[in-house]
Amino acid sequence: MQIFPLSLDATWQQVESPQLCHDTFPASLHDWLTEPCSLTAKLKSHCRHFAVEVLNEQLALAPHALGWADGFSQQSMWCREVLLWCDGKPVVYGQSWIPQTLLTMTKLGNTPLGEVLFQEPRWTRKGIEIATLNGPLKPLLLRLALEVRQKYARRSVFEQGQQQMLVCEVFLTETPCR
Numbered sequence: 001m002q003i004f005p006l007s008l009d010a011t012w013q014q015v016e017s018p019q020l021c022h023d024t025f026p027a028s029l030h031d032w033l034t035e036p037c038s039l040t041a042k043l044k045s046h047c048r049h050f051a052v053e054v055l056n057e058q059l060a061l062a063p064h065a066l067g068w069a070d071g072f073s074q075q076s077m078w079c080r081e082v083l084l085w086c087d088g089k090p091v092v093y094g095q096s097w098i099p100q101t102l103l104t105m106t107k108l109g110n111t112p113l114g115e116v117l118f119q120e121p122r123w124t125r126k127g128i129e130i131a132t133l134n135g136p137l138k139p140l141l142l143r144l145a146l147e148v149r150q151k152y153a154r155r156s157v158f159e160q161g162q163q164q165m166l167v168c169e170v171f172l173t174e175t176p177c178r
């Protein structure tokens, strides 16, 4: 059964929003959800062995977060879906939407996107949104033999000039690394 790209439709809220109810999100994930720098770097610093597994890469129509609902034409982008493994445990599902023209970023293989993105200071993060996710992750959780329950996620648009990229990260556990 084709399960990718997973839908990450949810009620996304700006992490700085005064309306955001912080109690909805586990305290153990607070620093992970709000990390301003590279999540790859943070995970690496908290585990002995870090690995990226590519689950799926394909061209697909970009999601609403990239602005097409506000009058932009909906464009086809390179969708990259990965698992980030720490010490043999799948801790994050990553879904990134990359402009087709960024050829190096569409040919990353098992190199973490974060390693390339944060080397390039012209890319700036436009803020962090967070959400709780339920149904859409079920096929992935079943495939990984993980408990099917609510998960917590963050996403950011990164911008460089006219180019935009969307990076979404779903935490598969409430305690990513010790």
Ligand SMILES: C=C(O[C@@H]1C=C(C(=O)O)C=C[C@H]1O)C(=O)O
Pocket: 037, 038, 039, 040, 041, 052, 080, 081, 082, 084, 092, 094, 095, 096, 111, 112, 113, 114, 115, 117, 167, 168, 169
């Ligand atoms: C954006 C980052 O990149 C991470 C690496 C990813 C990848 O290799 O595709 C995907 C999502 C992120 O968790 C980061 O490190 O913050």
